Amino acid sequence: MPTGDVQQVFGATFEPGRPTWSPDGRMIALAAVMPYSRRYREGLSKILVVDRATGAGRYVDPAPHRSLQTRGDDGPVWSPDGTMLAFAMESLIWVLPVDQSGHPTGPARQVTRDLSDAPVWAGGSSTLMYLSGGQLKTVHVDGRAGRTIPVQLRWRNDPGPDQVVIHAGRMWDGSSATVARDVDIIVRGQRIVAVEPHREGRSGSVIDASDRFVMPGLIDIHHHREMQGYAYGSRQGPLWLALGITTTRSPGSPAYHMVEERESVQCGARLAPRYLATGEAVDGPRIYYNFMRPTFTHAQLALELERAAKLDYDLMKCYVRLPVVWHKEVIQWAHRQGKPVTSHYHYPAIAMGGDGTEHVGATNRFGYSRTVTNVGSAYSDVIAMFNASKMARTPTLFVSSTLYREDISLVTDERVRRLYPNWRMEKLQASVTSAQTTDQTATRHNLANQVAQLVAMVRGGGVVTAGTDAPIDHLAISLHMNMRAMVKYGLTPLETLTSATSTSGDFLGQPIGRIGRGMLADLAIVDGDPLTRIEDAANVTAVVVGGRHHTVADLIAPYPTSTTTNQPLPAASAPMGKVKQRVPAHASTVAYWWNTMEELERARISCGHDH
Incomplete structure (x- = not known):
């Protein structure tokens, strides 16, 4: 810290946890995944201890055939006395x-009995502080109960403007086959109160889009906003x-980070989409990503559902190794709570009442539940099941990157050049290079x-929503x-835009994706006609979110280039x-084959159906 120098002491590992230092500064411990075998990527999160001076690393197993919770805020954390x-x-x-x-x-021992996350030491080595369903609590390391710490934090939804007329x-x-012309969209608070023929002299702030195409804002129904390693x-x-x-x-997001982001956006403190x-x-006992919850017992499953209720999840996601009987229980519980449930399985x-399937085809551990072949096609019974059940399907068409071969209009767009950080721009350019220099x-x-499957669903009465799996994709x-x-x-274009607006909004059960009385005022103002030319959907000049108007010029103004900002920077805490x-x-790391660059690269692209 006195010099600000940075030095790598250990090689990469897939989505590692937060490091903790031994009190003497010699050792670093963190959560890291250990796969069971090369056959499948899944394994258990264990404790990796690294010698700061030599780079020697070893995995510590605190509980055989058990896993640390998440590789994020759930430890390990070293006690101040080092013991x-x-x-x-x-x-727990x-x-x-x-x-x-x-x-x-000695053996690990349990110190809490209630829902427990994110432990830290409370000033000494005899007491821990942790999160429990949105409350801050303490517990003594000998298991004696601590206390609940009052936290007086309050927030409220942004009320929106008094009146705005677009x-x-x-x-x-968002659904009609035709457009209305020369109309006023009247907004009070966050909602649309009327759509009427244009009339001069209306009260409120007027947004002149008389030479523009106004449509519902687009909805990306599958992304991971707080995903580790993708810092925007x-x-x-x-x-x-x-x-x-x-x-x-x-x-799928780190639970408490998700809540903080959601509240920050809803109250207007952070500028971002709804x-x-x-x-x-x-998930089941074996996991891979750091934002999965490995579940081992029915008692633990009850704690997972308790967290979902207390933090007010908007949906539940079951991952690929969760036992079927528990998947069914999650669906039944979630439906009683009014929450939808999605997974990778159709x-x-x-049959159990699941509401949605993520991806055309992706990570799958059931040999009988494939939704896509290796060449992107599907058998008719798969499509028929989707259409009859009305289970939603979110495509995430990763291979659409092949279109960069002839279409780089967004790659060179000023919005992307200024708002993409350098590391992401390099990845984007690599996608372009691959599309333009390899056989496609x-x-x-x-x-x-894959798109033929979507055509068969849309025209067969099925439900196709829009999502991308960003930031894994650009x-x-x-x-x-x-x-x-x-x-x-x-x-x-009409079918496609409908999937990204009203169909997705209807599936979410939210008043979004349509323009009409009572709907939330989330709009995109574009130059062109997306119903004729789908590329025009990207020609955005302004958006309205919750009634608040933002021009593209205003959105990109704080970022003159991909590496600079005109926003005030905090005082440096350490010298550069x-x-x-x-x-x-160190020679000790050779045995950890799962940390080689080849394996990590395979991991990065392993969301495909054959992994």
């Missing part, structure tokens, strides 16, 4: 006695808005087959590339040092 590591496991707090180098000196030259309401900072919200996306939904989300997906989820024949056939522009692919390979040569890789 214990505290962590969350099975939604545990402590593991260790020596100064992190070697266990004068639309052309208006599409304050650029993320303006980027979505600048491309016309006014609502996003996450089917946000619906769940916490970490409920069956048996359809098989990819094009695969994409055409944030914001991927939704437009998905829509362009849908039109190129068979859907009409240099990046020192890394500590040489």
